[in-house]
Amino acid sequence: MAQGKRYKTASETVDRDKTYSLDEAVKIVKANAKAKFDETIEVAMNLGIDPRHADQAVRGMIELPNGTGKSVRVAVFARGPKAEEAKAAGADVVGAEDLAEKINGGEMNFERCIATPDMMGVVGRLGKVLGPRGLMPNPKLGTVTQDVAAAVKAAKAGSIEFRAEKAGIIHAGVGKASFSEEAIVANVKALVTAINRAKPSGAKGTFIKKVSLSSTMGPGIKLDPATALS
Numbered sequence: 572m573a574q575g576k577r578y579k580t581a582s583e584t585v586d587r588d589k590t591y592s593l594d595e596a597v598k599i600v601k602a603n604a605k606a607k608f609d610e611t612i613e614v615a616m617n618l619g620i621d622p623r624h625a626d627q628a629v630r631g632m633i634e635l636p637n638g639t640g641k642s643v644r645v646a647v648f649a650r651g652p653k654a655e656e657a658k659a660a661g662a663d664v665v666g667a668e669d670l671a672e673k674i675n676g677g678e679m680n681f682e683r684c685i686a687t688p689d690m691m692g693v694v695g696r697l698g699k700v701l702g703p704r705g706l707m708p709n710p711k712l713g714t715v716t717q718d719v720a721a722a723v724k725a726a727k728a729g730s731i732e733f734r735a736e737k738a739g740i741i742h743a744g745v746g747k748a749s750f751s752e753e754a755i756v757a758n759v760k761a762l763v764t765a766i767n768r769a770k771p772s773g774a775k776g777t778f779i780k781k782v783s784l785s786s787t788m789g790p791g792i793k794l795d796p797a798t799a800l801s
Contacts, residue, residue, distance in 0.1 A: 582790045593798040596784045597755045604748035604786040609640070612748060612755055614762060615791065616741045617781040619774060626773030629735040632712045633765040637754040638729030640747035645726045646670065646679075648686035648694050648708070653719055657685070660723035668693055674700055681706075683726040685714045705732065733766055741766060748786055759784065763799040 584599060591599070597612075604610040620627040646664040647657035648671075657665045664670060664681055671693050684701060686694045686708040694701070694708055701707040708714040712732060716722050733741050745758040763782065770778045782799060783791040 585790050585792055587793075590793045590795045592795055593756055593759060593784075594752070596792045596794050597752050597759070599792055600784050600786050600789060601748055601752060601755070603789040606786075606788045608787075610748040610786040610788055611641075611744045612746045612750070612758075613785050613787070614741075614743050614745050614759060615781075615783045615785070616763070616766060616779060618735055618739045618741065618766075619777045619780050620735060620739045620771065622735045622737060622739055624773055627771050629741065629766065629769050629771060630711070630733065631765060631769045632714075632725075632730055632732050633762055634725050634728060634730040635745060635758045636761055637746060637750060637758050639731060639744055640750060641729075641744070643683055643726050643729075644681040645683045645685060645723050646681040647719055647723060648684070648690040649719055650687075650690070653687050653717070657719045657723055660720035661727055662719075662723045671697055679704070679706070683714070684708050685716070685719055685722045685726070687717060687719060688715055691715060705734070731762075733762065733769075759799050763796065767800060 584603060600612060618629060620629060622628055644663040647654070647662040648667060649657050649665060650667050654665050667690060674697055684706045691708070698707060710716070713722055713725070731743055733743050735741050743762055745762055746755050767779060779796045782794040782796045784794050785791040
């Protein structure tokens, strides 16, 4: 029950009725992240939208200034010179029909998938496999592109995708507990600002309703959204 005791002790340092500034919240979250592994720092945002309506969808990509602290494996669908560019940029898996065959066979040891536009005929047939895992390349997210080298480097440097779920909530990892307070603050500000800028035309009233910050094993801390906007 050590985990339960740790969580209870951490919870006692948080005032559930208080809304904290970003600096305060980061300080508390870091102090409470005492697990034996390097906990992920996570942001949860409740937005004033109904994602079931096309004009209220919120989705995008942001390169965090201090990365995520996580190693990302990248797969690229490309042929010829573009395949060589992807390999040179650090892609972990590169291929065409052969890669599609591996994926159909259940071999998916990657967290980001990129494709050149001419490969979408092949990639499109993998929609039922890649789609549910959030791995389908998308031109709006910069993962369907001719500049595969830049896309691979961005993924490796710490770009993350954000997407509102059915209830209008976005969850995203913004670093590790081992990061400095300044690095976490900068990453949170970059994410919240990017989401604020992605406000869809169909959203009415208050867009960012609630923001909370937590570590993998710690309690959530309510955040004042204004202090997280850069």
